Amino acid sequence: MKENYLTRENLEAFIQSAFREDVGEGDHSTLAAIPKDKEGSAQLFIKENGIIAGLELAELIFHSYDKELEVQLLLEDGQEVKKGDIGLKVMGKAASILTTERLVLNCMQRMSGIATKTHRLTKLISHTNAKLLDTRKTTPNFRMLEKWAVAIGGGENHRFALYDMVMLKDNHIDFAGGIEAAITATKSYLKENLLDLKIEVETRNLEEVKEVLRVGGVDVIMLDNMRYDMMREAVTLIGGQMLTEASGGITEETLKDVAECGVNYISVGALTHHVKSMDISLKAD
Structure with a gap:
């Protein structure tokens, strides 16, 4: 993280604010349907060609919500990707994966779109x-x-x-x-x-x-x-x-x-x- 605005403090403040907006008092869909001790895993699928961005942030989001989630980054931010690539794998409590899913995707989808356009214009x-x-x-x-x-x-x-x-x-x-x-x-x-x-x-x-x-x-x-x-x-x-x-x-x-x-x-x-x-x-x- 070379940019001076990318401090751990700033990133954590963003993540907590985003969780307050999206989770609030609780993810009732997940709390209602998924047993607390249910384990699971999920993969991040890239569905179009471009430049991937936000993988480092995704790992921070997962761990900020649940430190016990295991995250394997399979690609690097800034890497050219193609449809069908897998960006990361996350393993642990299924409820934690479900609750963090949308924030991770919202950030990565937009960041990757920006990185892709910037790369093309550059x-x-x-x-x-x-x-x-x-x-x-x-x-x-x-x-x-x-x-x-x-x-x-x-x-x-x-x-x-x-x-x-x-x-x-x-x-x-x-x-x-x-x-x-x-x-x-x-x-x-x-x-x-x-x-x-x-x-x-x-x-x-x-x-x-x-x-x-x-x-x-x-x-x-x-x-x-x-x-x-x-x-x-x-x-x-x-x-x-x-x-x-x-x-x-x-x-x-x-x-x-x-x-x-x-x-x-x-x-x-x-x-x-x-x-x-x-x-x-x-x-x-």
Whole structure:
């Protein structure tokens, strides 16, 4: 777990919150029908091709609910899988397997769908130096796992939340009274509050790019919804003084052309907010 948001504490907090939502006072279907001492086993079946993600999390979920469950991971997160593969086997109390089944599947299906899409898009730009980024367009209370899935799929995580980077977007700039006013106020704020945060500024045209360069003190310039010719000219203007990020309505069809404009990063919100979950099931042996 290399990403700094993936702490054991954060993962346990997510799992317990999810159990409160799904199990509540008790899984009455299982409590009613399954004897407490009934033992069993189940296998995780992959039902379509893609990139598997969430196996490490699945093991944590099983053990968080019942430490005596035995979990055998047969694949690794990030591995290419095909229909018919078996991802893991879990053995122990049948009631524990039944109660944890849906949470494991909900997480793994969505995470694997995100990892699969990220992997596919990353391959489209592998001939360039551009890196694929996610965004904050995530499912509330599920961001940690969605960003984890992007990383598993070969993408990179942008800022995790509002607190770990300054991003001055069009509305910030307009409300602040312009680019220079927004950057100047930001620098003062960071200094006064002893904060060491990177600053990114959104630009919509070459004039705004030039103004950011003139003011200076910025780490990343976002090139938002720019035509290819304008984006290439902006990259030339910036000349490596600051990192560049292309953003705004970038699709699978346009991704390659954007990457070839020479930007450092490309952010794609659809990695997490427009994705098809992978078909995975947990079946009793």
